[in-house]
C-alpha cells in the first residue's frame with residue numbers, strides 16, 4: 001500500500017510490529033501502549049506471568065499431549081484463526097486461553113495468537129461525523145485476530161470515579177468485562193484506554209459491526225480484550241465493534257461457555273449522557289449503548 005500522504009506517522013512510535021498509520025494534522029494526546037498496563041486500584045500487574053504453562057517440546061502444541069489445550073480447549077485453527085465463530089454467532093463464546101511465557105513450546109505454537117500483537121496494517125483516520133475511526137489497509141479473513149482493546153486496567157471504584165468525573169462532551173472509553181464462573185463467582189475487568197492505550201481506542205461503535213470482542217488470557221490472569229473479524233473484511237473498510245458486546249443479530253448477551261460453565265459479558269458504557277449513534281446500519285438503535293451498571 002502506497003501511503004501518498006507525506007505526513008503519515010506511526011501512532012505507536014515503533015512499539016507495534018507494524019506501524020499504526022495516522023494522517024491527520026493534530027496527534028491525539030494519549031500514551032501509546034500495545035499491552036494492558038496496571039492502573040489505579042488494579043492489584044495485579046498485567047505484564048507479570050501468573051498462569052502455569054505446559055511442558056510440550058513440540059513446535060506447536062497438540063491436544064493429545066498439551067496441558068494448556070486439555071485444560072482450556074483449543075481456541076484457534078492451525079493457522080491461528082478463531083474456531084468458535086459459530087458459537088459466537090449464536091451469542092455464546094468461551095474466553096480463550098493461549099500458551100504463555102512459561103510454556104516450553106515454540107513461539108510459533110498455533111496456540112499463541114493475540115500475544116503476538118498487531119500484525120495488520122491499520123490506519124486511524126478522521127470520519128465524516130464520528131470523530132476518529134480505524135480502517136484496515138488490507139483484507140482480513142473471518143476469524144482473524146485484528147487488535148486488542150488495551151489500556152489501563154483499573155478497579156471498579158476507579159472506573160466509577162472516572163465516569164462520574166467525565167464532562168458530557170468527553171468520550172467514555174472504559175470497557176467492563178464480567179465473567180461469570182459456574183460457581184457463581186464473578187470476575188470483573190475494567191480497561192480504560194483514554195490516557196494509555198492502543199489503536200483499539202479509536203474504533204467506533206456500530207450496531208452492525210465487523211469485529212467482536214473476546215477475552216483472551218495468555219501470560220496473565222487479567223484478560224486481554226481481543227477483537228476478531230466476525231466476517232471477511234475488505235481493504236479500506238472501517239473497523240467497528242458493538243460497544244454493548246453484541247454481534248450480528250444477537251442482543252448483547254452473557255456469553256456462555258459450555259465447557260467451563262463460565263459466561264462473559266463485555267460492554268463499553270457511554271457515560272451518563274445518551275449520545276446519538278451515526279453508524280448508518282439498518283438496524284441502528286440511533287443511540288450509543290448506555291449501561292449504568294458501573295454507576296450503580
Ligand SMILES: [Zn+2]
Nearest residue numbers: 061099105109
Ligand atoms: Zn503451545
Ligand SMILES: [Zn+2]
Nearest residue numbers: 054056061066
Ligand atoms: Zn503445550
Ligand SMILES: [Zn+2]
Nearest residue numbers: 054068099103
Ligand atoms: Zn502451553
